[in-house]
Each structure stands twice: as structure tokens, then as C-alpha cells.
Amino acid sequence: MKSHNFITRDESAMYYECGYSADNAILLRFGSELKFITDSRYASEARQLCKKNIAIEIIESGNIQLEAITQIQKHNIKYLQFDPTRMCVDEYFAIKDITILEPNPNFTQEKRMVKTDEEIMILLESQRLNLKAFDSFAKFIAQEGKEKDEKFLWYKISDILSNFGQFPLSFEPIIGIESNAAKPHALPSDRTFLQNGDTLLLDCGLKHKRYCSDCTRTALFTDKDFTFNKNQDFSNLQSHKKDSPLSWQEKQKIYDIVRKAQMNAIQNLRSGMSGKEIDKLARDVIEQSGYGKYFLHSTGHGIGLDIHEMPFISKRSETIIEDGMVFSIEPGIYLENVFGVRIEDLVVVKNGRAEILQ
Template sequence: MNRVHRLRKYLDRCGYYPYIISDISNIYYLSGFTGSTAFIIFTENQNYFLTDGRYEVQSKEEVVDDFEVKVIEDYKEAFKGFLSGYRKVWLEPSGGIRLLISLQNLNLDVDVCDEDKVRLLRMIKDEDEIRLIQDVYKVAEIAFLNSLESFSYSEKENIWAAQLEYNMKVAGAKRTSFDTIIASGFRGALPHGVASNKVINKNEPVIVDYGCKVNYCSDITRVIYNGKDNYVLKIVEIVKSALMFAKENIRAGIKCNEIDKIARDYIDSKGYGKFFKHGLGHGVGIDVHELPALNKRDETILEEGMVLTIEPGIYFDGEFGIRLEDTVIVKKDGCETLNSLLKDYIYKI
């Protein structure tokens, strides 16, 4: 059963017609369209794909046959026409407030669904998606290895970020998955320490958390460290061990919060629990942050085909931080690591 049919089965059961999708990631998942502006309308008997003249050729080339493509001039007038005869419409939760207001201005009763069914469907990746994700991870890994040759100490974090992003583009990326994090020395204590004008010194650890997108996203974290400080190396081993323990326990049937607890309990047993300041990981796919979440609150049961980051970290304010990250595919009796080219977790330059 393809993606559209699976969604329609849900809409039929709930009676959510007409159902409007505006989230561009959800639209890509269902239709294959890679442009930036479109809407999908499901009625009882039709699947409409709406876009404008900028994407007339592109939509004909990309949109799957499940949809009737409509190239329109005025979205407001188009909605008025397609929704005539209806008193009530349904929106996905990720639909924007502007769309909601526009529909209300058409004297429609607008109901926002409690769950984003498309995002829930996206949690389980099919074989084609896994292949695309593997490909984009190779792009990211090749870029990192090539960047090691050009990284130099006494340069600013922004320079390293620019070199890495350039190499991702050269390797085939469309864009970065998120703002590249190059966090050296005391800035490594910032879990989201995007690259700054700070100069990178030779004997301080540098967190490199980065990713790129080619329709699907990658997300990898490694540390660059030339120093020999035994305390830093101890923290590296604790974080690495927490990562390994989590990966060893991932399998279909276990809950997300149980995996988070395994890594968290290990770090806590070493005396550093209060320095692990975020969830263990998250789903990754069309968006770099997808469902489910590996944290204390998420009780989602893992299923085969889920793709998850595993990224424990320990952060000391004003001193340094260490985070390491792999991405895995959940299997029936374990998991498979996606990022296969970066064999090491700590690199020297």
C-alpha cells in the first residue's frame, strides 16, 4: 500500500474530508514534489495537488500519479472553488495560521486535527527512503573527511564551518540540514553552539555537529582533539560508552524513553548525570528533527524502519563539552549504523 493509500485509509476511518496539507515536508513525502510552495487537498473522491505557475513544469515531472495536478493563479480563489459545497474542512496540525485564517475568511468551519498523521507515517522509512538517507550520509561523511585536510588551528570556528559546508556542496548536498555547529573549548559546553568568531586553539576539544540535505537529511557529530588531557579523554570514553550501550539495546519493541534511560543511567553512574542536558536523540528523515524522540517523556515503541540519532553528551559550563553521534536504523533484533565511513569518534588534524 503506497503512502497516499495509507493516509486515505486513515481519513476514511475518521471522516476527515476535505483534508488540507500545507507542510512542505509532508507534501514531498506524499507527492515527490521538491518545490517550496504547494497544497494538497483530499476530498472524498479526489486527491488534488495545487501549485502555481512557477512550478508548472516541475510539478508535472515530480508529482506522483495519485494526484490531479492543478496549476493555479490565485490560491484564495482556488480554495474557494475546490471547497465550494463544504461547510467544514480539516487541517493537519503543522498547517500555518495564515492558511487557517484564510479558510475561515471563506466562511468555513476549520478544525485542526489532534495528530499529524503524515508525520506519524513518516516515522517508518521504506527501502527507498533508507537508500536516500544512506546516500546523504555518505555525502556528509566524505565532506568531513575532506575537510580534515583543510582545517587548521588558530582559525575561527566560522572558517571551519564554511569549509565543511563547501565540501558538502561539492559532494552533492543541496544545503545544510541545520546551522553547522563548530564549538571549541568553552563553547563546547553549548549543546547548540553554532559556529562563531572564536579562534580554535590546538589543545582544546572541538565539537563538530553538522549535516546536509539532498531531499533527506543527515546529522553527525564528531570531536576533533589533539590534546592529551586525561580528564577530557575520560569524558570522551564515558560519552562513547553511553552511545555504544544505547545502540546495543535498540531494537523493535523497546520504548524510546527506555533507550534514553540506558544512556542517561550510565552517564549518571559515572557521576556526570547532571551534565547530560538534552534528550538522547530523535528521528531523522525529510526533516532533520522528526518523530519519535529519544527522551524521558516519549513512550513510543520502536518499530523496524525507524531512523534515529543517538547523541549523548556531557557539558561543563565555561570549560568544554563532548558529544558524539551516530544514526541507526531500527531492526527486529537490533539496529544498523547508517554513518559507515567515519569509523572513529575522535579525530586529530
């Protein structure tokens, strides 16, 4: 049986529990009381910003690990829950002989899987701000994007997302032109330039009140039009003599399969399903279309204070989906060195069904 007592250095877990975090801190829970141990650089802010309606003690120390040991011994803590995927070896060996450490992988994420109404509203606003950045970037691409390289476009979307530093980024944006879009986590190149008839994949997000957003769109760039909406018409390529291993019909087919896979998962997922059952809703569409080996990753991941958190929507996930969970649905097809498509939205489960955050 797992103890309610725990130890963590995870900043998202700290913030969730007490409303503040620091990169050099340890959070302990002993029963109903929290102990936030940090050094003099952060102690003052911790006293100001930690929640006032909880039982918490801010402890300032020049050696936070030694102080944690002192607190465990002082309060005679017999059992202490920890996350073996996050605790470092040094800390484990320093503590293991003074209390019984109970391993519980990702226990702090499990606590956060079902979001409160307030968290869902923050996530909704975060995603709305993200989609607004997509619109602003699309306007820039339409007016000035031609012949710009990926690295320049990466810097541009980063600036738009942050809004002059107002919003931290959820993760480093992913931007891929044409064959680079076939790399699910492509790095931007300064030797790949946006040309008429290219497809552009953009995956990015920002943080609003610490909560992450995430979205991916794949769009066709021509002189006539550019938009990140999900109605992409590749027949426009008929008027562009572009050297490509794929015809416009083949590109349209692949794009439409990915979109169908995403919508099949969103429309048919239900609370009570496992993560792997939802993954199958998207994966079956792609496999039955003959592109199964080109779907290289999971269908989705939870999102909140971390960009990737539980629940995971994967072939192996046994997690049962409940109302209040928020996660991505993002199938993709990637033909190495040729062409790639991914479409991603965030959904929240309400009344047993998925609603897109937009």
C-alpha cells in the same frame, strides 16, 4: 475518528505524497485523490515532477487559500485533518466554518516514521556522503586548521558538505572549539582560534535526494594527529602545556562516558521499546557517572525528509519503536564555559535491533 482527508502546506509532507513541493502551495487529499494547488511560478514544474502513478490534480491559482476553500466546498468535504502545530491562524479561521477541522499534531510525520527500503538506502547514502565530508574536513584540519577561527572553519565545512552546490545542507553546521563545544548549538566565532590541545566539536549533515544526514564528532587537535574517529586519546595533552580548567584525565573520562552512553543505547535498544526507554539507556550511564545535570538535551530524533522528525528519543516520548525507523543516538555532556562532548550516529532498526548507518 480521524478523517483520511487532509490539508497541509508542509513541503516535506507534499514531497512524500506526490514527489514535488513548493514554498507557496497547498496539498489537499480527498479520499484517494490529491489536489496540488500552487501559483504560476511552480505549476509547470509540478505538472512535470509530481508522481505519475497517483491520482493528482495540479491546480494553478493566484490565491491558493481561496482556491483550497473552493475545492473543499465543491467536493462537499465534511471533515478535514490538519496539523495544529503548522497551520497558521489566518488559514484556520478561513476554513473552520466550511468544514470540520480535525486537529492531529504531526500526522504527516507519523505517516513517514517507518521508512521503506528505498528510503533507508537513500538515507544510508546521504550519511555516507556526510561521513566522507567529515574525512575531507579532518584532512584539512590536520594540514591547515591550526590557528583558523571557528567562522572560517564553519565556511570550510559548509563548502565541503555542499560539494560545490551539489548537496543542500541538512542544517547550518555546528562547530565549537574547546569551551564553545559546551554550547550544544554553538554559533561560530571569529575570535576563537584552533590551537594545539583544543577539542573540536562538529555537528553537520547534507541532503541527498531530499533526505537528510546528521553526525556529530568531538575530536582532539594536536600537531601530531587529527581524526574524527571515535577513538580519541586525550593523553596526548600531556605534551601540551595548555591552560585548561580540566586535566587531560578529566577530559578523557567525560569523553569515554559519552561514548559508553551512546554505545549502551545503540547496543541495547530493541523494537517494541518506547522512545523514553531508549533515552534512559543513554541517560542512565551519564547520570550514574555523576554528570546527569550536564546532559542538556534528548538522546535522539528521527530523521528523513526533515532533520528533526518523529520518532523522538526523549524522556517524554511514548512512541513505540518499530523496524524501519531511522533516528539519531547523540548523548552529550556540557560543562558551561569549560568543555563539551557530543557523539552522534544514525541508526536504523532492523530485525528488532539497531544498525549504524555508515
